[in-house]
Amino acid sequence: MRIDISEMISTSNKSGVYEITPEKDRYVFDGSSCPVRCESPVRVIIANAGERKAQLEVCGDLSVDIPCGRCLTPVPTAFHIEALHLIDLSKEADEDGSDRSVYMPDGQTVDTEQLIYYELYTRFPMKTLCRPDCKGICPKCGKDLNEGECGCDRDVPDPRMAAIRDIFKNFKEV
Ligand SMILES: [Zn+2]
Ligand SMILES: [Zn+2]
Structure with a gap:
């Protein structure tokens, strides 16, 4: 949905209240498509x-x-x-220090999809784990290790560590 703010921008005391819901049922964050739900509509007030x-x-x-x-x-x-x-149309989008170019890509109307996405994106957690001690998946066979061991030999030495070990070996031999 796009909200035309031209009246709010030009008329004092003018305001509008909107109830919006995400139009798409999933948004892409960091390359993964994540289902998005909202229990009650998101309220947007423009004044x-x-x-x-x-x-x-x-x-x-x-x-x-x-x-x-x-x-x-x-x-x-x-x-x-x-x-x-704060939307200040007397200034360029990047001049007033706001990110309005993100949710007002055309500089005139508010794109509610972009607005919701922007608000989620700026609050997105750095790291999400299903539980603090999640064991992850086996890099060899892809089994979810929380469900049990797969029996793969995952004790592959890190090549960088091997290089360091070689340096130490040479050092001792000298
Ligand atoms: Zn997990
Ligand atoms: Zn495995």
């Missing part, structure tokens, strides 16, 4: 904030299934979004 200025308030709760960083099991992760952005 005039002076000459060619508007204030954009966004508030909502969403859930994203993020794959575990070790075993790829989807981990339902809750996001609480609460943000206030």
Whole structure:
């Protein structure tokens, strides 16, 4: 959905309230396609904030299934979004220090899909694990090691370590 803010920008005391839901049922984060749900619509309030200025308030709760960083099991992760952005159309998008070019790609209307994506992206956790001691998947056979051992010999020496060992060996021989 696109929200035309031209009236809010030009008329004092003008505001608009919108209830939005993600149009797509999954978004791509860091190369993985993650299902996105929202229990109740995300609220967006846009209000005039002076000459060619508007204030954009966004508030909502969403859930994203993020794959575990070790075993790829989807981990339902809750996001609480609460943000206030100032849109100042008298300045260039990058001049006012905001990221509005992200959710207003055309510089005139708010792209609600981009807005939700932006809010999730800026809150995205660095690392997601299904549980703190997740054992991950076997790099040889792909078995989920949380379900049990696969029996593969995974004790492959790291080639970098081997190089260091060689250096030490030579050192001792001298
Ligand atoms: Zn895991
Ligand atoms: Zn294995």
